[in-house]
Every structure is written in C-alpha cells, then in structure tokens.
Amino acid sequence: MSIESTLIIGGGAIGVQHHLPRVRRLLGSKLIKIYEPDEARAEVLAAEFRGDPVVTVHAAIPNEAFQLVIVATPPKFHAAYFKEFAERCDACIIEKPLALTAAECAEIADIARSSRAMVFVPMIRRALGGYRLIAELTQAQAFGRLLSVAATEGGVFSWAATSLGSFSRALNGGGVLMDTGPHTIDVLLQLLDDLECQQAYMDGFAPAVEANCELQLTTAEDVPVTLLLSRNRQLSSEVELTYEDATVTIGVRGSLAKVLRHDGISYNLLPADIDSGKDPSFAELFDLWYRRFVLTGDNHGVGPDEATKTARVIDAAYRLAQPIEGGF
Amino acid sequence: MRIGILGASGFLGYDFTRLMLGEPDADITVIATSASNLTNLSRHDIPIRLVSYRQMQKGAFGADFDWLVNFAHPFQPRDGLSQKQQISILGDALLGALARQANLRLIHISTMSVYEPFAGNTYFAESHAPKPPQDDTYASSKALLDAHLLKQPAVAERIMLPRPTIVYGPFCRPWTDGILSAFLSGDVLYRSLDGRMQPLFSGDLCHLLKDAIQGRFCAGPINVAGDEEMTWMQFLSFFQSIANAGGLEHYDGPAAKEPSAADDIRTVINTLITEPAFIRLAKPISRWIPKRTRVRKEAKAREEIATAGDKVGTAMPFVKPFFAEDRLVSRERFTATYPEFAFTALQANRDLLGRYATFRFSDTPFGLKP
Numbered sequence: 001m002s003i004e005s006t007l008i009i010g011g012g013a014i015g016v017q018h019h020l021p022r023v024r025r026l027l028g029s030k031l032i033k034i035y036e037p038d039e040a041r042a043e044v045l046a047a048e049f050r051g052d053p054v055v056t057v058h059a060a061i062p063n064e065a066f067q068l069v070i071v072a073t074p075p076k077f078h079a080a081y082f083k084e085f086a087e088r089c090d091a092c093i094i095e096k097p098l099a100l101t102a103a104e105c106a107e108i109a110d111i112a113r114s115s116r117a118m119v120f121v122p123m124i125r126r127a128l129g130g131y132r133l134i135a136e137l138t139q140a141q142a143f144g145r146l147l148s149v150a151a152t153e154g155g156v157f158s159w160a161a162t163s164l165g166s167f168s169r170a171l172n173g174g175g176v177l178m179d180t181g182p183h184t185i186d187v188l189l190q191l192l193d194d195l196e197c198q199q200a201y202m203d204g205f206a207p208a209v210e211a212n213c214e215l216q217l218t219t220a221e222d223v224p225v226t227l228l229l230s231r232n233r234q235l236s237s238e239v240e241l242t243y244e245d246a247t248v249t250i251g252v253r254g255s256l257a258k259v260l261r262h263d264g265i266s267y268n269l270l271p272a273d274i275d276s277g278k279d280p281s282f283a284e285l286f287d288l289w290y291r292r293f294v295l296t297g298d299n300h301g302v303g304p305d306e307a308t309k310t311a312r313v314i315d316a317a318y319r320l321a322q323p324i325e326g327g328f
Numbered sequence: 329m330r331i332g333i334l335g336a337s338g339f340l341g342y343d344f345t346r347l348m349l350g351e352p353d354a355d356i357t358v359i360a361t362s363a364s365n366l367t368n369l370s371r372h373d374i375p376i377r378l379v380s381y382r383q384m385q386k387g388a389f390g391a392d393f394d395w396l397v398n399f400a401h402p403f404q405p406r407d408g409l410s411q412k413q414q415i416s417i418l419g420d421a422l423l424g425a426l427a428r429q430a431n432l433r434l435i436h437i438s439t440m441s442v443y444e445p446f447a448g449n450t451y452f453a454e455s456h457a458p459k460p461p462q463d464d465t466y467a468s469s470k471a472l473l474d475a476h477l478l479k480q481p482a483v484a485e486r487i488m489l490p491r492p493t494i495v496y497g498p499f500c501r502p503w504t505d506g507i508l509s510a511f512l513s514g515d516v517l518y519r520s521l522d523g524r525m526q527p528l529f530s531g532d533l534c535h536l537l538k539d540a541i542q543g544r545f546c547a548g549p550i551n552v553a554g555d556e557e558m559t560w561m562q563f564l565s566f567f568q569s570i571a572n573a574g575g576l577e578h579y580d581g582p583a584a585k586e587p588s589a590a591d592d593i594r595t596v597i598n599t600l601i602t603e604p605a606f607i608r609l610a611k612p613i614s615r616w617i618p619k620r621t622r623v624r625k626e627a628k629a630r631e632e633i634a635t636a637g638d639k640v641g642t643a644m645p646f647v648k649p650f651f652a653e654d655r656l657v658s659r660e661r662f663t664a665t666y667p668e669f670a671f672t673a674l675q676a677n678r679d680l681l682g683r684y685a686t687f688r689f690s691d692t693p694f695g696l697k698p
Contacts, residue, residue: 152691161363164378167370175370201695204371211367214695226696231367232499234509234689324695328498328687 001091001297003027007066009081011036011045011057013160014095015072018283022290023068024054035061041162064088069117071095074163074171075178079104086115093120093294096182097314098307100173105311109304120299121307123186127288128280129271130255131190134241134248137269138191143259144244146223149192151239153184153252154230157211167209175209176229177202177314184229185310187239187252190301194220194309197316203324212324215317232328254279330355331541332389334418335399337365339499340437344397344534345369351538359389361400368499381407381414384421391428395541398422398436401470411469419476426483433545435537438474438489440551441467446655453658454491454549474549488540489549490533493657494563497530497677498684507567508685510646511574519579520652521561526553526659529672536669546665551657555671560651566674570681579647 006029008015016034023029032055036042042059049055065088071081078099082092092112098105098121112119125131138146157166159179165171172178188195195217204210211232217225228235241248248269250257256277257269270277280288293302331348335341336358348354349372358369358376361384366376379389381402389396402414409417426432442458444467458474460467477487496503510516533552540546561576568574662669686692 150691157365157367159364161366164363164366164376167363167366167376175367199696201693208373209370211371212694214693216696226693228691228693228696233687236691322695326683327694328684 001027001295003029003068003091005029005031005066006033006068006070007062007085007089008032008034008070008072009061009077010071010073010095011038011041012072012162012165015070016045017160018286019070019072019093020055022286023070026287026290026295027068029068030054032056033058033062033066035059037061038163067091068093074165074168075100075173076171079108082108082117082119083111086111086117089117091120091294091297092117093122094304096121096123096307097173097178097311098304099311102308102311102315105304105308109308112304118297118299119304120294120302121304122286122289123183123302123306123310124285124289125183125187125253126190126301127285127292128253128255129273130250130257130269131187133269133271134250134257135191135193138241138243143246143248143261146219146221146241146243148223148242149188149219149225149239150242151184151188151225151252152228152230152235153180153237154212154228154233154235155237156234157231169206169209172209174314174318175202175204175211175213176231177210177213177317180229180231181213181314182307182310184227184252185313186306188217188225188227189306189309189313191239191241192219192223192225195225195313196220197313197320200317200320200322201324202321203327205321205323210321212327213317214324215313217313251279253282253285329353329395329541330357330393331395331397332357332359332393333397333399334359334361335401335437336360336369337362337367338399339497339501340495340530340533341397341399342368342499343497343530344399344537345374346372347531347534347538348541349374354541357393361402362406381409381417385417387421387424387428389421389425391425393425393429393432396422396425396432396434397537397541398434401473403466403469411465412472415469415473415476419473422477423480423483426486427480433486433488434477435488435490435540436473436477437537438491438549439467439470440491440493440553440655440657442471442474442491443657446653448654449656450654451656451658452551454551454661478548485547487548488546490536490540490552491549491657492533493526493528493551493553493655495528495530495533498680498688500530503527504567504681504684505688507564508571508689511568511571512689513574515575515577516564516568516646517577517579518561518564518646518651519649521559521564521576521646523560523651523653523655524557525560525563525655526555526557526657527563527674528552528554529674529677532671536666539666539669544666550661550665551659552662553657553659554674555659556674557656558674560646563674564646566678567681570678570685 006023011034034057039059042057046057067090069085069089069092071078071094075097078094197217199216201214202210203212213229215227237252239250246259246261248257248259255274260266331354333345336345348356356374358374359379360376402411443452444460444464458471460471462468494503
C-alpha cells in the first residue's frame with residue numbers, strides 16, 4: 001500500500017511516538033497532519049515539529065480527504081471520527097480497543113463493510129506466528145485434548161501517557177481490561193476461537209477504573225480459561241495450555257512455545273518465519289504489524305469484526321464484575 | 329476540610345490518599361504533574377487535576393484548599409525544564425499558595441537524606457543544617473526544596489516538614505519491591521550490612537500526617553523515625569524471610585563500578601539519539617555515519633524504550649558502602665511532640681508484607697478461587 005497523505009487524529013503518545021514514525025518510515029507518507037484538539041498539547045507538538053517538511057500540527061480538524069487516517073484518541077471518540085472519515089480515506093487505522101462497547105464496535109464494522117475505507121485495528125500480536133501454530137496443533141490434537149488454559153499479563157504501568165485518558169472511565173471505558181485486555185484476549189481468541197465470560201473480578205468500579213482484572217472464561221468446547229490482567233503486579237505474562245499429553249507455554253508477546261510432554265520430553269516450537277526465540281520489543285512488534293498488514297493492504301485478522309469479538313468478552317466481563325478482596 | 333495532595337501517585341502519597349479517603353470530613357483533590365503513573369489512584373473516585381510544571385509556573389493551585397500535602401519531587405528534566413527549575417517552580421507555587429490564602433497550611437514531605445553525609449553513631453537532629461554533597465543529587469535536591477520553602481519567615485509557621493527515615497511498605501520501590509525482587513531473583517551479595525537505621529512503616533507515616541491535619545500540626549522540620557533501631561543485615565534478613573527465596577552471600581570481590589562522567593555522556597547521547605527533533609536534525613548528515621553504527625544505535629535505543637517499564641524496583645547494589653554506614657536521626661523532637669504515637673514493629677508487618685509479596689510478584693489470583 002502506497003500512502004501519500006495521512007491524518008493522525010490525537011497527538012498523544014501512541015499517535016506521535018508510535019504511528020507517526022512508521023507512517024513516515026515504512027509507508028513513506030509525504031504529508032502527515034496531526035490533529036490535536038487540546039490547544040496546549042497542540043502547541044507543544046507544533047514546537048516539536050517546527051520546520052519538519054512532512055509533519056504539520058492542527059488544532060482544528062482538517063476537512064480534506066486523506067489516503068490514511070489514524071484514529072489515536074481515547075476510545076470514546078473512535079466511532080465518531082471513523083464515521084466522519086469513512087468516505088474520506090482509503091484506509092483507517094483505529095487504535096484498540098476499537099470502541100467503548102461491543103455495540104459501537106459492531107456499528108463501526110457495519111459502516112466499514114459499506115464504506116470506502118479499509119479498517120485496521122492494531123492488534124499487533126497478530127503479527128506473531130506462534131499462536132497460529134499452537135492453534136493448528138490444538139486443532140489437530142497433537143498434544144491430546146485441551147483441558148485448561150491459564151493466561152496472565154501484568155507489569156507496572158509504564159506507558160508515557162500525556163493525558164488522563166488511560167485512567168478515565170468516561171474516555172477509556174475502563175482500566176487494564178480496556179488497554180492490555182484487548183491484546184491478551186485477542187491472543188486467546190487466536191488460540192481458542194471463541195470465549196465466553198463466566199466470572200469477573202476487578203478492583204476499580206465506575207467512575208473509577210480497575211488496575212486488576214481476573215476472568216473465568218470458557219471455550220465453545222467448555223474448556224476453562226483463566227485470565228489475570230494487571231497494571232500493578234508483576235505477572236508472568238504467559239499463556240499456559242494444559243493438554244492430555246503435554247503442557248505448552250507461550251509468552252503473551254512472543255512466538256516461542258515451550259512444550260513439556262507429560263512423558264518427560266520437552267522441546268521448543270518456533271514458527272519458521274521467525275528468526276529468533278527472543279520476544280520482539282514493542283517497537284519491533286509494531287513494525288512487524290505495519291509490514292504484515294498495513295503495507296500489504298491486508299486486514300485479515302485485524303479488522304473490525306475480530307475486534308468486535310474481543311469487545312463482546314470485555315462487555316460481558318464488566319457486566320459480571322465483582323470486587324477483588326484482599327488485593328493491594 | 330479541603331485537601332490538595334501533590335505526588336499522590338507515588339507509594340507514600342497513594343497510601344496517604346487512601347487513608348484520607350476514609351475520613352468523612354476530608355475533601356480530597358489530587359494534583360498530578362504527570363499522567364504516567366496514576367494506576368493505583370485511578371481505582372478510586374477522586375478528582376485528579378493534571379497540572380504540568382509549566383502550568384504551575386502560572387500559579388495553578390492554592391486558593392481552593394485548606395491543606396496542601398506535598399509528596400512530589402522532581403527527579404529529572406521534564407517539559408523542557410531542568411530539575412533545579414522544577415524545584416524552584418514547585419517551591420514558588422507552594423509558597424505562593426500560602427501567601428494567597430492565610431488559612432492554608434502545607435505539609436511537605438522531606439527526607440532524612442538531607443543530613444547526608446551521615447556519621448557513625450551520630451543521631452542527627454532537626455537543628456543540623458542540611459548540607460549534602462552536590463554529587464548526591466537526591467539529597468541535595470531535597471535539601472534545596474526544603475531551604476526554598478523555609479526561606480520566608482512570614483509563612484514558615486504554616487509549613488510542616490516531616491523528615492522520614494528508611495520508609496518501607498506496599499509499592500515502595502527501593503526498600504520493599506527492590507529488596508523482595510532481589511531475593512526472588514536469587515542470592516543477594518553484600519560486603520557489609522552493619523550500618524544501623526530506623527525503619528519506618530509507610531502506614532505509620534501516613535497516620536502521623538493524618539494526625540497533623542486533624543489538630544496535631546507541628547511547624548518546621550521534624551524527624552520521623554520508627555522506634556526500632558536495627559542493622560541492614562536484620563532488615564534485609566526480614567525481607568528474605570518474607571520472599572522465602574534467595575540468600576545473603578558475603579562478597580569480597582571488586583567494588584561495584586560507580587557511574588563516571590563518561591557514563592553520563594553516554595546516557596545523554598543515548599537519550600538524545602532517540603529524540604525526534606535530533607533525528608530530524610541529524611538526517612542530513614546521517615549518510616556520513618557508517619550504516620552499521622546507525623542500525624546498532626537504533627536497535628539499542630528501541631530495546632531500551634521497550635524494556636524500560638518492565639523493571640520493578642531498582643537494581644539494589646547491596647555491596648555499596650551505603651549499607652555499612654549508620655544513618656540515624658534524633659527522635660527527641662518527635663517524642664516530645666507526639667509522646668503517645670505508636671509505631672508498628674517490623675515483625676508485626678510480616679503477614680501484610682507476605683500477602684503483598686504474593687500480590688506483587690506471583691500469578692496467584694485474589695478474586696478467582698484457585
């Protein structure tokens with residue numbers, strides 16, 4: 001996909017520090033406009049990009065058409081901006097989570113089907129091959145029947161947030177379940193096809209947001225799946241799949257799977273298209289995602305329908321949420 | 329009672345905020361200078377005002393509070409301002425607020441570190457004039473802000489400066505997470521852990537601050553030290569027993585390398601080369617730089633950015649001379665002012681810290697039944 005003109009809506013960390021360099025470097029965009037409605041932030045950005053031949057900063061929304069529009073605002077505004085630009089761009093990257101609720105996500109998916117714009121949701125872990133490989137091996141019952149799955153993802157929140165968005169129920173829809181959650185649930189959905197939320201525990205409720213979230217899910221075959229998400233715990237950040245004949249562990253941001261057969265034999269699995277077993281950094285993963293999907297113009301697996309499936313699990317979790325007792 | 333809390337995103341500020349949320353007459357507002365660390369706070373229904381140092385420069389708070397409690401301290405350049413500039417802005421903003429509102433009182437959390445360098449078997453009193461060495465950035469910058477706040481006699485009677493000792497408790501990076509994670513990672517090396525200190529539980533400090541607000545205000549600097557005196561060996565051994573992992577191994581090898589000027593230059597360069605403005609400026613001359621160098625630098629910078637947030641606590645250099653030295657403060661003023669204040673013994677926090685270690689460093693669910 002060749003991109004000449006790009007509009008980035010939202011001048012926060014994800015838009016400016018992560019999308020912008022890739023639009024410039026990987027897509028070769030010759031014109032990049034950043035729309036930042038907060039005047040103070042727009043001023044800071046304007047100073048940062050002063051003299052840049054490609055990038056300009058705007059405090060009012062541009063009204064022309066662009067080849068690529070990137071919606072990098074808090075999720076509350078995603079649907080409205082997409083509607084505004086659906087017929088004024090060829091491609092639209094809408095940050096995850098696609099929208100505040102599954103209903104809004106489904107609406108975006110509906111509009112996308114009939115509009116000019118191809119929608120990409122940066123589920124960047126879709127660029128990793130390990131989950132597809134395990135999904136195929138599970139399907140083929142290579143390790144026997146799948147008995148249970150336990151997934152965790154947690155670390156001390158370190159995103160260079162420039163606004164209160166990530167901590168606002170109104171803007172973000174929630175806490176860890178709305179920022180890390182879509183990625184981890186998407187990993188599980190790559191492995192397991194379908195998930196239904198049975199129980200949910202959290203440590204923050206509206207109007208506050210949760211830093212910890214614990215979910216009990218089940219697959220269509222009734223396999224139990226637990227998921228722990230945290231912004232303030234050091235969790236192992238792995239998915240452990242227990243089968244009749246083996247236990248398979250894979251990092252939530254990795255491609256290398258460790259297989260421990262119950263007869264004592266263990267080995268590593270690595271997809272052939274991955275160079276090393278080392279987990280890619282966030283920046284490398286973002287690059288991989290751009291190359292694999294945006295650059296090729298292929299949104300298979302990273303379109304609004306997949307994001308809607310994730311949002312349905314999240315919606316159910318918030319509906320069922322009970323307080324976590326005894327945490328910190 | 330309207331209370332503005334600065335620095336509430338840190339472990340102490342958060343503990344205090346949570347404690348005050350249980351007080352029915354306390355109307356809390358958090359004043360945050362950055363949005364990057366609001367994880368714990370955002371779990372509660374508290375108004376948060378995001379006020380950058382630039383906005384603070386314009387006098388952004390003060391008139392609408394009865395109390396300001398400041399846990400904030402700038403540690404690095406931000407918003408294009410040096411650490412010194414930020415300290416000056418913060419100090420002026422706090423003093424400005426006191427000047428504008430006659431009933432406003434300020435509790436500014438200082439530190440025992442202002443007494444650096446400590447001396448063996450010496451208990452430093454509040455009357456000891458702080459003069460930490462300039463190369464001790466933490467201590468000297470804290471002393472600078474203390475001095476800034478105490479420079480105006482007209483408002484000095486409305487400022488309380490608690491100087492806590494070694495504070496430990498949930499979410500404390502250096503003296504709880506750092507120690508626990510060191511043991512959980514394996515054996516901990518030390519040269520001498522004979523230095524004596526007076527550990528202070530974060531909850532105790534927060535209760536003291538609450539008492540101060542509720543009628544036991546004490547103007548000026550006041551040392552706040554737990555009533556147990558122990559060696560670092562005793563303190564670390566306690567955390568080792570909580571972690572139930574790792575060991576303490578005596579180490580006689582070469583001393584840990586102190587950062588040199590060359591390291592500082594390297595850090596500046598590594599920071600600079602990731603700045604978009606620098607990259608733009610450097611682009612025209614980049615073709616003269618060998619490609620291999622460019623690729624390596626970019627990969628390293630990316631790796632650093634990607635992994636910067638994954639480290640809990642700091643690498644604990646327990647082989648440093650710091651742990652061989654006494655760091656003691658006088659408790660005279662404190663015991664005279666708060667004779668009935670009860671401190672929590674280290675051992676009494678065993679269960680709490682054990683649960684915290686499980687929470688912070690394991691995959692144990694706290695809601696779902698295992």
